């Protein structure tokens with residue numbers, strides 16, 4: 160009986176695996192088509208400078224505008240894109256589209272804001288991010304100083320030997336660098352202090368339970384202090400409440416991003432926060 164059960168279970172798992180693999184392949188094909196048919200969109204989430212209360216930047220976040228299924232969030236396709244390498248094409252597209260949009264806003268007379276674009280571990284592993292970025296900046300005419308690339312600790316640690324060099328090559332273009340989801344990876348302080356970064360982004364998971372969990376509050380406070388010691392700016396992600404913001408203000412955090420200000424919005428809606436240069 161045990162044997163039969165075991166076999167049954169094996170069969171069940173193998174069917175599951177096959178279905179999983181089949182779904183992945185189908186999603187990959189659909190995603191390829193989506194890229195070709197221009198179904199990807201970039202939404203922009205404001206980043207607020209705490210001391211002035213001004214929106215000084217935005218994070219570019221990809222979505223898939225599916226003709227029947229509506230807006231599909233990145234958690235549903237980025238992992239497969241990462242596995243299959245399609246993230247390369249998606250990442251390049253997002254960077255180009257964001258620079259194109261940023262240039263259009265500048266040409267319309269808006270004061271510049273920093274546009275932050277996510278770079279995936281796959282792109283660090285397989286591509287030359289600095290060369291790709293240089294090419295897109297040249298193509299679009301968007302100024303390097305208003306672009307920020309967000310990288311994760313794990314992507315950098317995978318390439319420990321070359322990480323500093325990769326960062327330096329990007330920095331040499333005049334592009335800023337942010338370390339995303341900080342605190343969830345495993346970079347040691349020894350590495351962190353050698354990374355030429357501009358911004359540390361405190362992961363949302365440390366912000367969620369402020370002001371209820373002492374440990375998370377202490378971690379957030381420590382990241383702010385440590386970031387400042389290393390001469391980085393510190394941005395808190397996922398800020399949803401006034402209480403969370405008040406705590407971050409009390410700790411001297413520099414920027415925040417979160418639903419408290421706004422969810423990510425389409426470019427047309429982000430325009431309402433841009434200020435014409437002439438009115439400043």
Ligand code: C2E
Nearest residue numbers: 220221232233253277278279397398399416417418419423
């Ligand atoms: P991330 O880079 O850490 O981006 C922040 C995520 O937190 C975004 O989710 C944003 O909508 C969400 N968020 C911001 N504030 C709040 C808040 O107050 N509450 C809650 N509940 N969520 C908040 P989103 O847009 O779904 O993106 C998820 C992840 O997908 C991103 O995390 C990033 O890792 C990845 N991703 C998105 N766009 C791209 C892209 O163009 N390239 C790559 N490689 N990854 C991307």
Ligand code: MG
Nearest residue numbers: 218277309339
């Ligand atoms: Mg990010």
Ligand code: MG
Nearest residue numbers: 339340360396
């Ligand atoms: Mg993040």
Ligand code: MG
Nearest residue numbers: 340362363396
């Ligand atoms: Mg995150």
